[in-house]
Amino acid sequence: MTEPVRHLYVHLPFCASRCGYCAFVVEVGGLGSRDDYLEALTAELEMEAHRLGAIETVFLGGGTPTLMRPRRLRELLDRVRPLLAPGAEVTVEANPETVDGAQLVELLEAGVTRLSLGVQSFQPSLLATLDRAATPAMARDAATCAREAGFRSLSIDLLFGVPGQTADDLASDMEAAIDIGPDHVSWYELEMKPGSALAASGVPLPDEDLTATAYRDIVERLEAAGYRWYETANYARPGHECRHNLAYWGAADYLGVGIGAVSTVGGRRWRNAPRLEDYVGRLSRGEAPRRTVEVIEGAVARRERWMLGLRLDAPRDLGWAGPPDNPAALDRLAGLGHVESDGGELRLTREGRFVQNAVLGELMEFA
Ligand SMILES: C[S@@+](CC[C@H](N)C(=O)[O-])C[C@H]1O[C@@H](n2cnc3c(N)ncnc32)[C@H](O)[C@@H]1O
Ligand code: SF4
Missing domain, CATH: 3.20.20.70 (Aldolase class I)
Incomplete structure (x- = not known):
């Protein structure tokens, strides 16, 4: 549950x-x-x-x-x-x-x-x-x-x-x-x-x-x-x-309803199909919308948390995000003044926020 x-x-x-x-x-x-x-x-x-x-x-x-x-x-x-x-x-x-x-x-x-x-x-x-x-x-x-x-x-x-x-x-x-x-x-x-x-x-x-x-x-x-x-x-x-x-x-669960809407609940993400007539027809027959489903867990969930968490100015608990794919990059990025950590928390510095995508690319390995 x-x-x-x-x-x-x-x-x-x-x-x-x-x-x-x-x-x-x-x-x-x-x-x-x-x-x-x-x-x-x-x-x-x-x-x-x-x-x-x-x-x-x-x-x-x-x-x-x-x-x-x-x-x-x-x-x-x-x-x-x-x-x-x-x-x-x-x-x-x-x-x-x-x-x-x-x-x-x-x-x-x-x-x-x-x-x-x-x-x-x-x-x-x-x-x-x-x-x-x-x-x-x-x-x-x-x-x-x-x-x-x-x-x-x-x-x-x-x-x-x-x-x-x-x-x-x-x-x-x-x-x-x-x-x-x-x-x-x-x-x-x-x-x-x-x-x-x-x-x-x-x-x-x-x-x-x-x-x-x-x-x-x-x-x-x-x-x-x-x-x-x-x-x-x-x-x-x-x-x-x-x-x-x-x-x-914050990677919280959310429910999305309507055509094209995305939901993420309990590690599953589903996206409703975009066609309106199909959506209306199915629901009028008591059927669920046509959907595609993917599982968000393991490395996929971890990378997503890093991607989302680094968007915010507030520090993020490293336990929440899980380890980066390339932990050695953290010291280098700290040396460049792009990230700062305090105890178990990490955040981008002001300069780091302007090069957020490059920082993320060093820390995580996206397909
Ligand atoms: C999907 S729209 C819906 C709101 C409303 N229909 C409107 O156009 O203002 C929400 C916001 O997405 C942003 N948006 C839409 N297409 C974009 C694009 N190609 N690049 C960046 N932002 C975009 C716009 O700033 C827009 O206000
Ligand atoms: S097409 Fe519609 S949703 Fe998209 S930007 Fe224009 S008004 Fe907003």
């Missing part, structure tokens, strides 16, 4: 269009299937509910969850509410062009505690490169709307390393982001996803030195504005760290 699961991810895949850089499991258009999908999702949740204990965090991610009718999201959250631990964090991802005041109030009333707005950039030219629907003004309005509705925890997502992004663009994005006054910022480096329209366009990513400088600039500017660089790509005002993502980085 495995421990009860305390973290729930719900995938809401509908999007108005697919952004050129995105390779997530999304369903473009197809809004007519939303109710059938939610019914199937609820059936999967009920099928898996025996695995859940008092849920500490819920994350409604997408796709574009704010394309769902708020009343329907409320019904979904009504099912989850009896399972929530006191003070649970409930996050909803939102695209700025899809939010309005009444909807946000309804989400708050349904028990949502945290809104994560996908801004990506405040530069019209970069938003065009990324195929984003929202203008910078819409992003600002959505943030204002969230505060007026009463959201006390607001996060925004941004990207760096976007083709064509200049140092001036980045400086302007940093000021605009801080000006909005979010409690949390996720600032990711753009990944060129194989099969995405951006990759197919052949446009090159910016030079590595430029992105490395951009990363340092972001860390320094956000820290100066009072945000803690608590994870590789995440920054928070005190008390606003994303507890759901902290659970992932």
Whole structure:
């Protein structure tokens, strides 16, 4: 019998269009299937509910969850509410062009505690490169709307390393982001996803030195504005760290429901197949979604813990992570000033965090 699961991810895949850089499991258009999908999702949740204990965090991610009718999201959250631990964090991802005041109030009333707005950039030219629907003004309005509705925890997502992004663009994005006054910022480096329209366009990513400088600039500017660089790509005002993502980085078990959703429970990881009609059909017949399963144990689990644990600024217990594949590398990395250990705990130094992948590559042997 495995421990009860305390973290729930719900995938809401509908999007108005697919952004050129995105390779997530999304369903473009197809809004007519939303109710059938939610019914199937609820059936999967009920099928898996025996695995859940008092849920500490819920994350409604997408796709574009704010394309769902708020009343329907409320019904979904009504099912989850009896399972929530006191003070649970409930996050909803939102695209700025899809939010309005009444909807946000309804989400708050349904028990949502945290809104994560996908801004990506405040530069019209970069938003065009990324195929984003929202203008910078819409992003600002959505943030204002969230505060007026009463959201006390607001996060925004941004990207760096976007083709064509200049140092001036980045400086302007940093000021605009801080000006909005979010409690949390996720600032990711753009990944060129194989099969995405951006990759197919052949446009090159910016030079590595430029992105490395951009990363340092972001860390320094956000820290100066009072945000803690608590994870590789995440920054928070005190008390606003994303507890759901902290659970992932701490290798906690989690349940994911919906198409493409991933679950990791008791050393088994399963991923639901991405096709919506198949998912809806199977659940309507009382069958589990089509899934692929892998076992996460031994060296695979150990390497994953190192990979996740080193993302955080907090020291990690070496007993938790298990020994690295190349223990001799630890002394060398300490000599270079990239890692520091104290008793049984280890962490990356500030400099080490900027070369995290290289440090990890020295310590662990990934296939
Ligand atoms: C899957 S999206 C869902 C949220 C929402 N639909 C949106 O677009 O804002 C969550 C976040 O993933 C990030 N993301 C998506 N594709 C990415 C990529 N290729 N590289 C880096 N980050 C990416 C974006 O910052 C985005 O806000
Ligand atoms: S980035 Fe967000 S809005 Fe764009 S396609 Fe992906 S999930 Fe949908």
